[in-house]
Amino acid sequence: MTKKYAQRFKLEWLKDKRFEKWLEKVEGNDYRCFCKYCKCSIIAKVCDILKHSESSKHKRAAKPLSAQRLCLPSDEDWSMRFLGLKDDNGEHLCFTHRGKTRSHQAPFVPVPQDGAVSPAPSGKEVIIPASIGFIGAGNMAQALMNSFLAKGLVEPHLLMASAPSNRNLEKLPSGMRTTNDNNRLVKECDIIFLCVKPHLLTEMIEGLDPLERDHSPLFISVVTGFDICTLEQLLGSLIDAPRVVRTMPNTPCMVGQGCCVYTMGTNTNESDAKVVCSILHSVGYSAEIPEYQMDAACGLAGSGPAYIYTAIEALADGGVKMGLPRHLAHSLAAHTVKGAASMVLQSGKHPAQLKDEVCSPGGTTITAIHSLEKNGFRGALISAVEASANRAKELGNKS
Ligand SMILES: NC(=O)c1ccc[n+]([C@@H]2O[C@H](COP(=O)([O-])OP(=O)(O)OC[C@H]3O[C@@H](n4cnc5c(N)ncnc54)[C@H](OP(=O)(O)O)[C@@H]3O)[C@@H](O)[C@H]2O)c1
Structure with a gap:
């Protein structure tokens, strides 16, 4: 992100009176601010802050606020902890961000949040030697695991899935490990996909045991609506500073023609980013996007098939x-x-140009296009994307 963008984010919310009482500045990171009520970091952009303020989690946290809860460490102290430069006792630490170990004097380089999509690099995927688990073994989990296997990304014995019944587990590719015990899966896997329905996620995580200190798996959520902040908070009951990635895949992953966008969580590092990029690239098209675009991506690509x-x-x-x-x-x-x-993907032409090229004057296609327009074809698709994106937002707010 350019300095200009950072400055714009910073100034936008800092001069807004609505945020005066409950938001704090994070020294050294202009892209995020800190919510005193929920104790989480938010993208320092007005629309994201407003979205956060409307979430039921924030409303719950803000209501019974005691004077003590507002008693935060000083700006400098807190920022250093947030950035991982000081521990809870205020001791200076080394800081690893995206694989680069930085001393506390080094400048912090945040993840870009400027809306620029970063497509995953093309080419052969690397073989992932880690054990990959799926909590939930339904449509989305199967689409992902089949894609990983078809691309040779992982050996079947390194895949594991858990679900309460054997209904879906029985259908999984042979050689995979299966269990009805989510805790067993969490203990045995290094990368864990969360693939349950949104209304079951909180309860499922609450049923997990705290993890041993030396086992910190990377959690990759495909659950619609749950933002990074909520996921980090929920998984924080299992382990300090959980490494979380939020994704929005779609089911054509099953045949290697899927789309998957993702946002890296605040505790992830450079090697996590490389692994995620490689894993998700195997499903078809993948791109890292800023989190505020996630619901829109759900409306378009998640529900699009x-x-x-x-x-x-x-x-x-x-x-x-x-x-x-x-x-x-x-x-x-x-x-x-x-x-x-x-044609759209390979020609690089705008879809409207391709449409014009096949509409000869007075011909059949332009006559059909007129019929589509009269019947609200475009409006129907735009409304479908809008409806799905709004529903994703609603599901997130219910969490
Ligand atoms: N389907 C899509 O196109 C799509 C696209 C993008 C994102 N997503 C997201 O992907 C997630 C999964 O969707 P889906 O379509 O795959 O759902 P699904 O086919 O209904 O599968 C859900 C799976 O979760 C399992 N499950 C339920 N409760 C559980 C628990 N407490 N612990 C472990 N597993 C549990 C179910 O077990 P049983 O096998 O025993 O029933 C089932 O295997 C959702 O959050 C959805 O928002 C889906």
Whole structure:
């Protein structure tokens, strides 16, 4: 992030009276501020601060506030702890950020939050020697594990999954370890994907035992709506400074054509970032994004396959209505969608330009486009993305 951006974030919230009583500045990090009520760091951007202030967690924490709870360490002291430069006793520490060990004199280099997407590098994935666990073995977990295996990212015996019943565990690839005991999985795995439904996540984490000091797995959540701050707080009951990554994948990961965006948590380091980049690259397209874009990414890519399945089904119905046999109509519809997507990705042209190129004057396609416009096609898709993103936000606020 450029200095200009950092300055803008900093100034925006600092001059806003709404944030006066409960936000603190973090010395040396202009991209984050500290919530005195929830004791967590937030991206120092007005929309993110407002989102945080509306979360039920913040409201809960702010209500019974006692004078003692507001008694925080001095700015300098607290910032040093937040940055990992001082321990809880105020002793100076060395600080590891993204793999670089820094002394407390060294400048802090935060993760960019400027909205710039950083696609994962292309090329062959590295083989991950770590044991990868999945708490929850449903659609999303299966999509991810199948993708890892298909890409040769990990050996089956290094994969493990846990779920309360054997309903899904029985369907998993052979050679994988399975269990009905989440605690066993947490003890045995180095990288742990959290793949349960949002309404079950809190209860599931509360059922886990605290971890041994020498075992600090990397937690990667795929759970819709739960932000880094909440995840770090929940997992903080198991271990100090949990290393957390928030992701939003989609089910085409199953066939190596998925999308997965992610945000690294505050306690992660450079080697975590490399591992996550490599693992998620194996699912298809992946990119690191700022957390405030996560709900929008859910609305577009997380839920998106379902919109396109509906479109394929409807296109096929149109084909059948006009006389095609069902199986041919399905194949034509699916290949048409795949081909159009490949044209957008490979030609680098704007979709509108590609559309214009196939609409000859007075022809069939422009006549059909007119029909789509009259029936609110674009508006329907825009509203679908908006509805899903808003629902993701709601699920997060319920946490
Ligand atoms: N599906 C998508 O397209 C998609 C896309 C992006 C993100 N996500 C996110 O991915 C997560 C999982 O979604 P899904 O579609 O995979 O759900 P799913 O198919 O219903 O699978 C949920 C899994 O969680 C297990 N489970 C339930 N309670 C548990 C507990 N206490 N401990 C351990 N496992 C438990 C279930 O066990 P049983 O096997 O015994 O039922 C099941 O295996 C959700 O948070 C969702 O927001 C999904």
